[in-house]
Amino acid sequence: MLAGCRRQQDIAFPPAGRDVAPVVSDQFSTEDARDRLGEAEEVMRLARVAPGMMVADIGAGEGYYTVRLAPAVGKTGRILAEDIDAGIIDRLAQRVQHEGLDNVAVRLGTPDDPKLPAGTFDRIFLVHMYHEVTSPYAFLWHLRDGLKPGGEIVVVDADRPTNRHGIPPARLACEMAALNLHASGYNVLNGGDSFVTRFTIAGPKPAPGAIKPCERPDS
Numbered sequence: 001m002l003a004g005c006r007r008q009q010d011i012a013f014p015p016a017g018r019d020v021a022p023v024v025s026d027q028f029s030t031e032d033a034r035d036r037l038g039e040a041e042e043v044m045r046l047a048r049v050a051p052g053m054m055v056a057d058i059g060a061g062e063g064y065y066t067v068r069l070a071p072a073v074g075k076t077g078r079i080l081a082e083d084i085d086a087g088i089i090d091r092l093a094q095r096v097q098h099e100g101l102d103n104v105a106v107r108l109g110t111p112d113d114p115k116l117p118a119g120t121f122d123r124i125f126l127v128h129m130y131h132e133v134t135s136p137y138a139f140l141w142h143l144r145d146g147l148k149p150g151g152e153i154v155v156v157d158a159d160r161p162t163n164r165h166g167i168p169p170a171r172l173a174c175e176m177a178a179l180n181l182h183a184s185g186y187n188v189l190n191g192g193d194s195f196v197t198r199f200t201i202a203g204p205k206p207a208p209g210a211i212k213p214c215e216r217p218d219s
Contacts, residue, residue: 011208019190030210031064042196043156047075052074055079058126062091074197075105078103082115114139117146122152126153127155145205149201152184152201153199159194175199178212180205183197
């Protein structure tokens with residue numbers, strides 16, 4: 001290693017500066033219950049998911065969105081399903097194989113870095129998981145590299161405090177803005193307090209030491 005180089009894990013990012021929800025389950029709710037609300041269908045419509053797209057499903061869990069995104073992008077599209085739990089990744093890989101989803105790949109990431117190939121994705125989905133990210137500025141710093149020009153990060157979460165497994169939309173927008181990611185669309189979802197916000201790259205990626213974190217926990 002060159003003397004002037006620093007290991008990635010030594011890069012200093014701002015702390016979260018807010019509560020981080022504990023990971024209590026790898027399933028948000030039963031799939032039947034979620035289907036009755038029509039959430040995935042509505043989110044994919046709002047995100048304008050189309051055949052041929054490259055899509056990443058971050059924090060994919062048991063694959064609720066993964067298996068619904070796969071037919072939406074079709075045979076010419078691709079889905080990368082990522083999670084940080086090796087056991088979940090193994091189960092998801094088995095599900096993908098069992099359901100014959102040839103356009104889906106699975107990958108193990110880390111809490112701060114989803115390990116996405118650069119400049120690859122039209123859409124990156126973060127569904128009911130962002131409030132559990134322990135180092136959001138580091139996570140977003142790595143995540144944004146995975147977007148194609150004009151690509152979008154699609155965040156689905158609940159409008160409530162992070163210690164209640166949600167995140168206020170204003171706080172989410174503030175943390176995204178710290179990485180020059182600006183909102184391109186916001187919609188309240190049917191059937192509860194959930195929302196979807198889409199973000200695009202609006203400027204260069206700041207150096208870790210130049211990131212300006214949100215000042216107030218509830219901002």
